[in-house]
Amino acid sequence: MRGTPCGTGTVPRALSLRGVDKTFATRDGQPLRVLSDITLDVGPGTFVALLGPSGCGKTTVLRLANGLIQPDAGSVEVFGAPARPGPDMGFVFQSFRLIPWATVRANVDFALRALPLADAERAERADRYIAMVGLSRFADSYPRELSGGMKQRVALARAFACEPRILLMDEPFASIDAQTRELMQIELMRLWMLQRSMVLFVTHSVDEAILLADRIVLMGPRPGRIMETLDVDLPRPRWTYDVRSDPRYRTLRAHLARRMFELVMNDPHSEFFGRDLTGHWTPDSPDG
Amino acid sequence: MRGTPCGTGTVPRALSLRGVDKTFATRDGQPLRVLSDITLDVGPGTFVALLGPSGCGKTTVLRLANGLIQPDAGSVEVFGAPARPGPDMGFVFQSFRLIPWATVRANVDFALRALPLADAERAERADRYIAMVGLSRFADSYPRELSGGMKQRVALARAFACEPRILLMDEPFASIDAQTRELMQIELMRLWMLQRSMVLFVTHSVDEAILLADRIVLMGPRPGRIMETLDVDLPRPRWTYDVRSDPRYRTLRAHLARRMFELVMNDPHSEFFGRDLTGHWTPDSPDG
Amino acid sequence: EPFRLVVTHLEPPVVPNSVMDLAVELGYFAREGVDVELVRVQQTPSAVAALQAGEGDMANIGVDALLQLTATDSADLVAVTSPNKSLPFLIAAKSDITDPAQLPGHSFGVGRLGSLDHSLSTKVLAAAGVDMETLDILALGQPPVRAQALAAGHVDATTMSIGVWLSLPDKTGLSVLVGQDAYYAAAPVVNKVNVVPRQVLDTRRADVEAVVRALVTLSRDFSNDPAAWAAAMAPYGGDLSPEQLQELATSFAGTWSVNGGMNADELRYTQDWIYATADFATTPKVTLDQWADFSIVDAVLAQLGVDETGDRPAR
Amino acid sequence: MILLLRTAFLVLLVGLWYLAAANVGRNVIATPLETLDAARRLAESGRLLSAVGDTLRVYLTGFALAALVAIPAGVLMGTVRILGKTLDIFVFALAATPRVAFIPLIIVLLGLGLEAKVFIVFLGAIMPILINTYAGVQAVDDELIEMARSVAASRARIFWRIILPSAVPFTVAGLRIGATIGLINTVVAELYTAVSGLGGLLALFGNTFRMAEYLVIVITLALIGVVVTEILRQAERRLEGWRGKG
């Protein structure tokens, strides 16, 4: 474990954001306040899902957690030390960010270089995770020869292969079909269980959030702030039974859907505030 | 209408692929067969959803339909003439493809230039569709200042604004949260009803496919081929009642989920063929 | 250690200055016991820089440059000999100009305003009764450019050396307006000398003497037997036939530096004349002994005796 | 901040110059003070100004022409691949041939005046701009071009809105290099055709070993180069503002 635990609690925190503010400079000179007073404490081994309307600042929270950008106010700590990128954190970017001039294998290898591995071991590990995401046949292909979903799987393999203690995942399954997504979810849960890593997982799917997370953080827009934090009290593993018929699942789901509806349609800061909806629409209808 | 209808049928076809084959050259010299004998006829005003595992060739079908690439065998016709890009076809790309040095407004405007519109009319239309996707506040921002979901909405606005007779959409809602996605689905249905345009819609969500489409085309992998075509016989508009409780919906959904499971897990051409699944898993479990 | 002689031509020129190259080729330096290595550069400034960099021991440079350097006290060089006191210049013009008197109103190419060739031409034309001011002067830079410009019809007349004139392959429409003899008669100035840094004069006096001795000996041999020069020059004459070379050799009679080319009267005259040109309007005055050293030539003449056929060694 | 560092570096350079002047002979480097003095004298006599005027006229005309020809030519060669592949080898051959070698021909065809000089500058400046624009167009993102084709954008619009902006960093770098080479070629032109301008003064002071004046001309040339590249930097800042790199 890095550094010594500190902060308000006595329990060590894997990730701790306290009173974080973030403002971006925009081109017309107007500053854009993106995050306001974000406070979030996550213990090791916890799976946290981040839910919120488009543009509310989820990606920004992940970048702060990784130490890629610095907050304008407040502190971001990882295992008690200021957050900074390292091999113990893995990031699955929303836009994949593959190196265009590197093959699939070289892209995964690039991330593994920060780890103290022998050459042979590194090669073995890269191949193992490429196989895990089903791309062995394309290990020597360049990103431009891959489909969207295949690129996303390379990004997954790259983050998984580092076997990090903290996984930051930004809509990691958005471009993958339902069945492959399920396979990837299973692999993610396996890794998570095995390594007791902490996961901060951005998703647009309420179902996915309930299926995977210990805790769900709901964010609201403009400026991004935490609206609500919910614990998911469903027994694990959730794959082995029909979790959807559990009444707790149904209650949680309906609640989240209603809250999302409010955030998108009724929050005066929302981009769709006051939007006229022709056609009947119910807040707890399924999310497509 | 462009050209005169031709082909085997007497009904004019909006889009007609016949025996289409496509092979890509890869860097190691090995040709990669991507599509095999794709035949698909779509009448005007029809909404077709394209479903299939990651990397099975869905994007390639869309590019062929738009005339951006040419088939190695077979023919691709739009309203009876060989497919070629034009203002009557709109494409929502999987990777957005915004012009980085153009503002949101200029990105939408760029697509409108091919239409015979006066300057004022064009500006009005761009602003109207930017408002529709909820980005009026960001009309003068550059793509790098937008979140992932916001970029995707710009791509939507760009395609919608052209009000094309054929819409080719490649996972157009993948990066948007559930509620905003629903709003966008409603706008899409509105446009589609209003203009009786033909839509070819790639999605990873079985629910979304059933909710939106007249017809669902299921594709299988390596080489991409059409496995099955299903008509969705549910009354429209499907927003006004709880379509999910309709028994036809449940049957269709279960069937598609099972077929997808087979394609991903049991098809010897699949990347995940023979994958060991620890933990119980049912083929008709929901797609997260 | 070889004695490095810096010359500003790229192969033996078809003028008496070629003795420096030919002395190497014909073994005259070797016979005097000095191992001379020729260093070829394009122009006087490069030659001067080479001497200062210690990359050369002797250089053949323009007298005007030597005077500038001496006057501004920026180099310690002295002239010890001149293998070819004045390069044979002539004025060439379009054929329809047959008399210098026709020149006024026409364009005339010079190297640059105030340059040596400009001043020389002014003097030559003045002797022919033409005021340079009445001509349209164009500064054209390097001699080959001046010749090109004349051949292409962009100027009506210009000064060039006989070497450049002879090598012009196509002279249709051009003719010599003032020949080399008339030119020299009107402007009898020394334009190139061989200089050595004073330090070399002190440390390698014997070598310097040997070099001068070899040059004088070869000049005397060519003066006595012009055919020998024509024969030696045969590989370098370009398009010139052996007959033309022979003819040229004969025309050089009396211009060979058979006594080392150091005539104090000529040098003093040259100095005064150069100081009268525009370039030197603000240059501090110098005296002959600051930039010329006669002791080397005197020592050589003491050994070889004075040749009475030309090149009077006045002091 | 940057200004401070630049000034510090400049002071360092002048210091080095002092040292060099003190240690190398006077006919090679004049001291900074002598140079300043010579600059004042040249400026007062009006000679410097008129030479700068002559030089700028040749330089700017030649450079502007080069940019006007090279950018479209580079885009054309980059987009019409068959044309590019046929011609590029000849472009490189021409670029590698010393401009000085063409001077006799240029004199015959264009004479000794402004046209000849402008053409020599043009020949020097065109190559970097062309080669860089050509490279820039080839590096354009194919996905954006496909998007543009898909919305039925005209060739002209693709050119102006996609290809050209995407090649901006290349073209501006090419213009920078072209500007410096153009200036060098201006001096060459002023030496090898009718002698004039700063090139003429450079030859004059060089041949007569007036090193203080010589350095004034060299520094003037460097300053012209700085001004032109600063103008290009401002232009680039506008065009590349979307990157948000300031």
Add this chain to the structure above:
Amino acid sequence: MILLLRTAFLVLLVGLWYLAAANVGRNVIATPLETLDAARRLAESGRLLSAVGDTLRVYLTGFALAALVAIPAGVLMGTVRILGKTLDIFVFALAATPRVAFIPLIIVLLGLGLEAKVFIVFLGAIMPILINTYAGVQAVDDELIEMARSVAASRARIFWRIILPSAVPFTVAGLRIGATIGLINTVVAELYTAVSGLGGLLALFGNTFRMAEYLVIVITLALIGVVVTEILRQAERRLEGWRGKG
């Protein structure tokens, strides 16, 4: 196909040359046949070959040194922004100053031999490579750099695997331009220091109006330029293979 078109264009050029030779005086252009004849003579005498050898030695040494210095310097200036912003203006100033102006100083410091010549080539070739690499590094995709930082890649790895490959199109274009300017400067060096190589022959034949021989030298220089840029093209093809543009 491309080969055919290139040959056709070459034939066209030779045709134009014929016409030009027929219409312009003998003092300026020799006919292709005369040139061929001169080439044979020069080649047989061994003079051409030894001159090419001299020139290549100077050229390749100077160019290689320039590349070795310019690429790291450009990357450094592009990544350490404060350094880049401080120095770039001086780089542009130096680039705009005619190399010829430094020749007296170079001769005094480095003499007339190989060192001086190599240094002149180096000075000419370094600028385009540096300016282009600098521009290429500034144009690198920030998102990729962020990704690399996120996986805790070392500075060296970011340099070798992200920055350098992304700047390849810029650097190769810079090397192309640098190669051509380096060759031109080789000729300049051979003219202004101890005369030698192809530059020496060019001056010799130019000054004595032996235009057939002169053209042989010009064409030899152009061919050297072509060979070097073709080698660069092959290198680029390897490095840029991932684009799949052939």
